[in-house]
Amino acid sequence: MAAASDSLTRQSTLSDYAAQVAGCTRCRLAQGRTQVVFGVGDPDADLMFVGEAPGFHEDQQGFPFVGQAGKLLDRLLAGIGLERGDVYIANILKCRPPGNRDPQPDEIEACESHLFRQMELIEPRVVATLGNFATKLLSGKQHGITRVHGVVQETTLGGRRVALYPLYHPAAALYTPAMLRTLEEDFSRIPALLEHELPAPAPVIQLPVRRPLATATAQEQLGLF
Ligand code: URA
DSSP: OHHHHHHHHHHHHHHHHHHHTTTTOTHHHHHHHSSSSOOOEOTTTTTEEEESOOOOHHHHHSSSSOHHHHHHHHHHHHHHOGGGGGSSSEEOOSSOOOOGOOOOHHHHHHHHHHHHHHHHOOOHHHHHHSSHHHHHHHSOOOOOOHTTTTOOOOETTTTTEEEEEEOOOHHHHOOOHHHHHHHHHHHTTHHHHHHHOOOOOOOOOOOHHHHHHHHSSSSHHOOOO
16 A cells, blocks of 8 residues: 555556557557557556456447456456455557457557556556466466466566466356356455565676676786686
8 A cells, every 4th residue: 555645646647647648559459449448446556457458348438347348357356345446457458459359469569568567657466367368468478378377476567576366357257157167266366365475576686797808907808807
């Protein structure tokens, strides 16, 4: 929980950044969008969810997860005593891909720095990735969600140590009861994750820089060091 002044600064920096991203034209998706869907929730949240990309309703309303998948996300949050205002919700892509197709690699590449900046400003302690795209991007690994869901991966995001917690995407769980049960079970472990302090990152050890011979001192050239 941030001090009040830190919280105000964070809020205003995040909303300045949202205003900047609202005009983004880094990729082709800018042409077809109704608006940029930046993110929603508490800028001081300890828990951040990262989905894939806005769909039809998100594009219309300007907020992530407002369609059927969003209603399920709200229900899952309520099941652990939380609501939208307690967490932060964003997507990898800030603009809707036409026909809700999968994000393309060049679109992810163009957009990912917006997400990384959001994480840097919000400083969540737990980042729950929803589905394959967010999990692969933020874990930096190609393991599929079926294999890694519900297993915490400690990693560094936005310059800080976080617990990355992969989950099935609510849209996938909507029509698959077994997946929904698994998602509910994985969700039930979130409160315990929020209690847990991650160890500080190992200090970065600066290795001596080897200078080119031309700049080496006379003593070095004599092999004294
Ligand atoms: N699916 C997502 O990944 N994000 C949304 O905002 C809505 C549906």
